[in-house]
Amino acid sequence: MVSTSKSDPIAIIGAGVFGLTTALHLSSNGFTNVSVFERDNQVPARYSAGHDINKIVRAEYEDPWYTELTLHTTNTSPQQQAIEGWKTPLYAPHYHQTGFLHLVSGAAPEKASQTMNRFLASIRNHPTYKGKISTIKTPADIRNIAWQLTGPLPGWNGYFNQLAGYAHSANALRAVYEAAAARGVKFFLGEDIGKVTELIYSPTNKKQVTGVRTGNGNTYPCKLAIVAIGAAASTLVPEAGGQVVAKSWSLGHVKLTDEETSMLRGIPVTYARDLGFYFEPDPKTNLLKICPMGGGYINTDPKSGVSYPPATLQESEGVLPAEDEKRMRRLLKESLPQFADRPFVEKKLCWFADTSDSEFIIDFVPETEGSVVLCSGDSGHLFKMLPIVGDWVFTLLKERKQGVDRWRWKGDKKKSGKWEGDVSWRLGETREFEEIRPAPAPKL
Secondary structure (H helix, E strand, O other), rough: OOOOOOOOOOOEOOHHHHHHHHHHHHHHHHHOOEEEEOOOOOOOOOOOOOOOEEEEEEEOOHHHHHHHHOOOOOOOOOOOHHHHHHHOOOOOOHEOOOEEEEEEEEOOOOHHHHHHHHHHHHHHHHHOOOOOEEOOOOOOHHHHOOOOOOOOOOOOOOEEOOOOOOOOHHHHHHHHHHHHHHHHOOEEEEEOOOOOOEEEEOOOOOOOOOEEEEOOOOOEOEEEEOOOOHHHOOOOHHHHHHHOOOEEEEEEEEEOOOHHHHHHOOOOOEEEEEOOOEEEEEEOOOOEEEOOOOOOOEEOOOOOOOOOOEEEEEHOOOOOHHHHHHHHHHHHHHHHHHHHHOOOOOEEEEEEEEEEOOEEEEOOOOOOOEEEEEEEOOOOOOOHHHHHHHHHHHHHHHHOOOOOOOOOOOOOOOOOOOOOOOOOOOOOOOOEEHHHEEEEOOOO
C-alpha cells in the first residue's frame, strides 16, 4: 500500500460534510498540498445534503455505540467530542441547544413507538443525561416545555432531551470552508474546473491513481484521491454501486411573519416519529422548516440497477409528494394549527448516500494500493458528527487501515430491493423518483 506524505498532493472530491471537514483536519495536521474539487460554483455545495438551514444534533441512537461516539468518540487520540465540538469557537455560532422533543402521536404504529423507546434507552441511564430527560405523557407536559404548541396533540407522548438541538448546517459548512481555505487548502469550483469526471490511473500500474480529470479536460496530479461525493460515489468508484445508493426525503417550509418567528423563538426540535419534525424558524429568512417521515425515494438507473441522484439540481426543486404533504399538514394541525393551511414554499427532495445498514463507509478502495479513499454512506445521520468527521479520515491515513469494522469497505454484498425495511426508523415504503416526479410544464 502506497503511503502518503504530508507534502504529497491530495485531491478531495466533493465539498460536503465529508469533504470539507476532511480538508480542514488534514490541513490542521500538517498536510500542505490539499485541493478540493466541487462541481457546484459555491460552497457549501447545493449537491450536498448539508446545504440546509438546519440539521438535528443529538446523541441518542438505537445503537448505543453511536451514542458513545457522539458523546465521547471511539478513538484514543485527543480530539473533540462530537457534541462538545459544537461548543468550540468554530462551530458554536451555528449550534442551538434548544432541546429535542422526541414523540409519537396517539395514532402511531407500534414500530414508531418501539424505535423511540430504543433511542431513549441509549441515554436514559447515561451519567451525562442525569436530570436532563423528562417523560412526556400528556399535552400539558409538552406545553410546559413549549407553550407555543397550542394544537390538540392527541395522544402525543415520549420524552424531552434538554441536551440536544440543531445546527444551521449551511452556515457551519461555510465556516469550515473558510477555515480550511485560511489554512491553505485550494478549492476548484464549477462544472469546468471543479467537476471531476474521471480518476486517472498510472499507465504502468493500473491500480494506482495518479490524478483527476475535470470537466474542461484538464488534469491535476495527486498521490491520493478522497472521493466524498455522497450519493454519486459510484460515478467515480463503480464498485461502490452495490453498497451505496442515492436516496432522498422531501422537505418544505412555511414563510412566517417577523412576529410569528419571534413567537416561536427557542422552541425545541419537535419530532413526531410517525409524522415528521420541525425546528425553530430561521430568524433571517422567517422560514419554518418541516420534514415528513416516510420511506424515502430512490432514482434507479434501469441499465445498472444503481440509484443515482438526478442529473440536475432543478429536477428535485419544487417537489413535495402528496402523501408527504398530508403528513406535514397533520403534524402542523396537531401541534401548530395556525400554520396548517399555509402554503409550503422552497419545497425539494434532499438527496444523500444511503447504505442498507445506515453505516458509513470510510475506507481505502480495494485494488487501488491505498491511492483512493471512499467516504460515503451519510444515511441521514452524518451531519451531527461534523466537528470530528475529518479526524476519522486523518486516523485512517495515519494507521493505513480502517480500525472500525462497521466503517470498512463492504465488499461485493450487493443489496437488492429498495432497502426500506432494514433500519427501523424508516417508516413506510421506499418509492421510485419517477413515480412522483412532476410532469414538465407545457410549452407555450
